[in-house]
Amino acid sequence: MNPPGNERLEGAILGTAAGDALGMPLEFVYRGRFKDRIIRDYLPGNEFDGPCSNLNAGQWTDDTQMMIVILESLLRNKRCDIDDIRDGFRRWAMSDDQRFPGITCKTAAIGGKPVESEGCGTIMRTLPLGFLVTADEAVAIAELTHVGKNGEKWVRFLHKAVRRNIKFCRDFFVLERDDWKGGNGAWVVDTGMTALKAVITAESFEEAVVEAVNSGGDTDSIGAVAGGLAGALWGSGAIPERFLTALERVDYLHRLSSSLSAVFL
Numbered sequence: 001m002n003p004p005g006n007e008r009l010e011g012a013i014l015g016t017a018a019g020d021a022l023g024m025p026l027e028f029v030y031r032g033r034f035k036d037r038i039i040r041d042y043l044p045g046n047e048f049d050g051p052c053s054n055l056n057a058g059q060w061t062d063d064t065q066m067m068i069v070i071l072e073s074l075l076r077n078k079r080c081d082i083d084d085i086r087d088g089f090r091r092w093a094m095s096d097d098q099r100f101p102g103i104t105c106k107t108a109a110i111g112g113k114p115v116e117s118e119g120c121g122t123i124m125r126t127l128p129l130g131f132l133v134t135a136d137e138a139v140a141i142a143e144l145t146h147v148g149k150n151g152e153k154w155v156r157f158l159h160k161a162v163r164r165n166i167k168f169c170r171d172f173f174v175l176e177r178d179d180w181k182g183g184n185g186a187w188v189v190d191t192g193m194t195a196l197k198a199v200i201t202a203e204s205f206e207e208a209v210v211e212a213v214n215s216g217g218d219t220d221s222i223g224a225v226a227g228g229l230a231g232a233l234w235g236s237g238a239i240p241e242r243f244l245t246a247l248e249r250v251d252y253l254h255r256l257s258s259s260l261s262a263v264f265l
Contacts, residue, residue: 002165003235005131005265010257011239012128012162015205015231016067016224017253018243020060020124023213023223024052027061027100040210042246051100052220058246062101063224065092067125068256070141071132075259080137086112086144102186108145115146120191122151123158124221127228130162132264146188154192158225162232169229170200184217191218195225205230205238 003011021042029048045052045059052061069088077084086109092098093109101109104117122142129138135156142155161169173196176189183190194215202208205227212226213219231239236257244250 003237006257006261007235007237008162008232009128009131009261009265010236010254011231011234012131012228013067013071013231013253013257014236014239014244014247014250015209016125016127016228017060017064017250018231018239018247019209019212019223019225019227020063020220021058021223021247022209022227022243023219023221024055024059024061025050025057026213026216026219027051028218029216038210039214040206041242055099059099059248060224061099061220062105063124063221065097065099066105066121067128067224070125071128071256071260074132075256075263078263080133080141082137082140082144085141089144105145114143116148117146118148118150118188119146120186120188120218120221120225122146122148122188123154123192124224126155127158127162127225127232128260130159130232132260135159148188151188154188158192158229161229164233166200166233169196169233173197173200184215184219184222186218186221191221191225195222195229198222198226199230199233202230205234206240206243209243 025043025045025047029050042057044057045055073085089109093106104115105121108115138159180193184194198212199208208230209227213223
């Protein structure tokens with residue numbers, strides 16, 4: 001039996017943040033640096049001298065920061081207001097707290113215009129949107145920074161997938177795998193397929209995110225997508241307590257989820 005919608009929404013929000021934080025210290029770190037270790041718990045950003053070396057264990061990156069900007073705008077306006085989300089992205093990109101944003105996200109956010117790009121920014125921050133807005137609105141939010149046919153395809157797939165089941169996800173993976181070369185970089189297809197593979201082959205939330213981030217490459221985004229999808233499919237109750245107690249601002253994420261559920265669900 002599928003968990004109720006409010007638990008799935010909360011799972012998508014908390015799962016995105018947890019997967020992001022788990023993958024944060026491994027982001028673009030050469031896989032050989034941690035090949036003899038399976039990373040199962042939050043580590044500080046300087047564990048492998050990666051680009052997020054200034055962050056503490058359990059902190060998340062720009063992926064979750066941008067998700068929060070979107071969710072706060074939806075809650076504030078009680079609808080999808082693209083101009084307000086665009087303004088939120090700009091304020092985030094120009095703040096002192098924005099965390100290692102990809103150049104595409106930062107350029108688009110500051111300039112207020114999207115970039116022709118197939119980067120994973122379209123999906124790393126949008127997992128909860130399947131419960132909150134239409135598919136067209138989810139695409140419009142993604143295209144505030146990135147415009148590309150693969151990005152739109154993946155946004156539309158994930159918009160459905162978070163409300164469906166493992167079989168739906170597995171069927172999509174089978175259809176797409178022949179065109180995927182198995183990469184784990186920041187290309188939206190690599191991020192999406194690596195995260196999706198981890199989820200459809202896992203038997204638990206923990207197994208999914210651990211497999212996702214230990215794949216190497218763009219690990220914070222792969223972890224965010226895998227965590228958000230796994231959390232949505234299995235509900236927030238499937239997320240291990242140790243991933244929540246050590247997660248940055250987890251109480252706020254709980255409150256944000258509850259408020260969004262009250263308005264949208």
